[in-house]
Amino acid sequence: MTAERKEFRWIGKRPVRPDGVDKVTGRAQFSADFNMPGQLIGKVLRSPHAHARIKSIDTSKAKALAGVKAVITGADFPSLPDEWVGAGRVEGNFKYFSENIIARDKVLYEGHTVAAVAAVSAAIAEEALSLIKVDYEVLPHVIDPVEAMAPDAPLLHEKMITRGMKTPPTKPSNVAKWAEFLMGDPVEGFKKADVIVERSYTTKAVHQGYIEPHAVAASTSADGQTVVWCSSQGQYQVRTWVSKIVGLPLSSIRVIPAEIGGGFGGKLIPYLEPLAVRMSRLTNRPVKITMSREDVFRATGPTSGAAMKIKVGATKDGKIVAAEGEFIFQAGAYPGSPFMNGLMCSFAPYAIPNVRTWGYDVVTNRPKAAAYRAPGSPIAAYAVESALDELAKKLNIHPVDLRLKNAIVEGTPSYFGPKFGSVGFVETLEALKKHPNYNIPLGPNQGRGFASGFWFNGGGESCATVNINDDGTASVIEGNPDIGGSRASMAIMAAEVLGIDYDKVRPIVGDTASLGFNHVTGGSRVTFATGMAVVRAAEDAVREMKERAAMLWDISPDAVTWEDGFARPAGDNAGKHEPLSLKQIAGQAAKTGGPICGHASLNAQAPGPGLGSHMVDVEVDPETGHVKILRYTASQDVGRAIHPSYVEGQMQGGVAQGIGWALNEEYIYDKNGRLENPGFLDYRMPVCSDLPFIDTIMIEKPVPSHPFGVRGVGEVPIVPPMAAVANAIHSAIGKRLTSLPMSPPKVRAAIDGDA
Amino acid sequence: MKAQQYEAPDSIDKAVALLAAAKGQARVLAGGTDLLIQMRVGRLSADTIVDIKCIAELRKISREDGGFKIGAAVSGAEADEHAELVAHWPGVVEGWELIGSTQIQGRATLAGNLCNASPAADGVPALIAAGAQVTIVGPNGSRKVPVEAIPTGPGRNSLAKGEFVTYFHLPKRPPHSSDAYLRLIPRTEMDIAVVGCAVNLTLDAGGTCTAASVALGAVAPTVVKVPDGAKALIGTKLDAAALDKLAAAASAACKPIDDKRGTVVYRTKIAGVLARRAALIAYERARKRA
């Protein structure tokens, strides 16, 4: 889309991904594909209760069963201090992490791990589980976050005092944390408003729904060195967690990343790895554990459900003068919902002089929330973007124009931090207006909805190595599991810098011993931060090759340039020597100083935020309440699309997940707090026939801090869909649905005026 | 999932003998798309499994007295390719065909759908509306009963020990008759019916309805017939008033529960909606069939 685009050789092309053939032919090795001689099978005993005190665990019969090699409980793990580490919105507490992995004195949700066994076969391990006797004292439980805030609600953590309040409360509660952001004076601001919309919204917890259930194999040798094979969103993160939770030095653990069958944030944290490592250390044998889909639903993190109140006010001309939002987020069994992100992302796309957001992180008897694509932002956007639609309709201003009138631009102050840098929000809205779908006439019971969304995007620590091979090819080693085609993007960027063909570059994802630390694959940071490391490493290799050429020519390295894969003499020496190709330089490396390797290690700063604007057409069956998605258009500022197919894939994938979140996905609990739909039959993610082709518009507004202008693209696409669909339903039937999912019974009830 | 013994006899007699002689719990295996899954999650167990797919005559669809005889081991995909069956009983085939996905269709049988006795089984309402019968064989010989005699409640059927279903029998069709089945699911496929409705109609040459049968699935422990709804259609050309009466009768006939798949209120409303829509489809089909 950018006119001034410099001609690239590889960037912006769509070559086949390096991991593609193995994936489509079934050869790729995912977590559960690792098997070793002498391997034991691990199985996990899970709590049948939503909330109970563990009075005792008797493992003697299980241990006595022939073929059982290890039985572990919480007592086999160190107690960790109750302390918060890390900064602000991403802080964590390893005491809670550890207790979530294996319960100590209480179980806090159905599916909570109580014990694990390793045996010579799956059948024996299963039998051993049935021989473990746990004596529970069942306690009252609470599933809903608003009910959990009631003064008489059952307490999950009996001594938990709300953090973040100016005057800390004296009594314990289920509110783990409170936070607030304030800019200007909303009370005064609302006085200037001609129109005010005030409304409450709820969303349900939804699971990431990755197709690959969690699995791990761990092996420990006689000298105490442990190797772990697993798919995750960060092998270094797995290493840190195993180290802390099992109590081992980092140097004794090597984590080898498997291919990953989807994560979406849900595989940023391990569940099985510390159990497998503990049992492999007890037995000195490999231990393999795999989850079933039911385990995944009962015990791994969905994102939060929430209850929110939004108030927005604008003058007649459509200028938003004040906004307020209260956000109650469900953390699940342990503190740590993404409510802080909700507070910050909610009104982030808009330049509003007076803003106040505040919220609560509330524990409930359900699996601990885990990250899910732009954690917190989609939840908040459902509320805010629905309220803005209502505001636009009241003001009689087109919803896109209302957003355009208030859109942030470079330099707009944010209410939670520094001013915004380069943002292409206005462009996403203008592109929607120009798209052919914007003017397609609608039929009866059809409606068009709009919504936008914001995500910070991440930077952070990455390193990479580029090895130049003597046949003129290059190997790239990076440390981030490839979830969305990142190996292809790394190879493209390396090929661009080195000036050689894409298929001469082979990228691999290294294990924890092959590179320095790399932060996780998450926060839409990989193509930005790790991409930057790969570019710098390739540039380092180029610098080295220029020096080698200078040595061969006996001129100063400063007098050598690098163009299209060739070292050329420059300045006074121009034309005096035949250019040397990468292959020629590599072939003579032994003579000029040994192997040529480029390396870079950095902490990438100033990622550009992600903004997207969506437009959806729906048709509502007025008798059944069934909502059909007719067409969907997602417009996004993508910085620079290194491999446009994978950018489009991220946008379409986020929308598909968002549509599921909007229409049907929810956890259904019975009165005992047990999950009734732990499978894809009744946890209704969309199937192919539920979705139209999702049209994408990529706006390229390069981010100045990245050598190629890369902007994270993986998360913002899931932010607008729920509100976009709600707004389209409103346009179709004139009713506003304020609670997710907008399933057929709810839509029909709204049509009938029952809700 | 544990089973001690697996047998695949090649005749009905051998299957009867195996089931009669089996110690402990014996179960018939057709497509296995219910049985194997329920065994895996521990809901069902079996000491002996008798697979009926190797019995050649149970894999056939044939004409019988102007109607059809369908073997108990025929899959949905096979039925869908049988043009004559589809032409005569489009509603029966469309109910069957809605089960699962392409993969499931290659295996799922009507007998398995019926004997599994889920209140939401998609294959059953159209069979009942059609007036279909089944042949049952067992240690005491064979008998024929109406389809609705088989399921007795969620997960329960009336078959005695050692008995199994061998054939479905669909009656001869008069001219100007046809049927239709519709279900409501929140998604577009791979889901379980919140409500299902089958309507079977016969018209006279002028398009007036002379016979009708209406059956609802997923709104009670077993399929519910709606005689008042059928009555409302007879003697009409399915005008608006007749359809209103049908819808009201269908809603009134429901005895649903609130569960993870739907609420009482919603299911009751939808029963009426689907009855009306299925009746119109059956009517159009019947008018076109000489």
Ligand SMILES: Cc1cc2nc3c(=O)[nH]c(=O)nc-3n(C[C@H](O)[C@H](O)[C@H](O)COP(=O)(O)OP(=O)(O)OC[C@H]3O[C@@H](n4cnc5c(N)ncnc54)[C@H](O)[C@@H]3O)c2cc1C
């Ligand atoms: C992914 C998936 C999607 C599905 N979708 C649907 C759907 O949309 N709608 C729906 O209704 N169902 C659905 N089902 C359920 C199932 O596929 C159907 O009920 C199918 O018709 C069962 O037939 P089968 O031949 O596989 O039965 P089996 O599993 O072989 O048998 C089912 C039961 O019936 C008994 N049985 C089988 N044959 C006989 C016989 N001849 N005589 C006596 N007893 C017998 C068995 O012992 C067993 O108890 C789905 C299943 C799956 C796995």
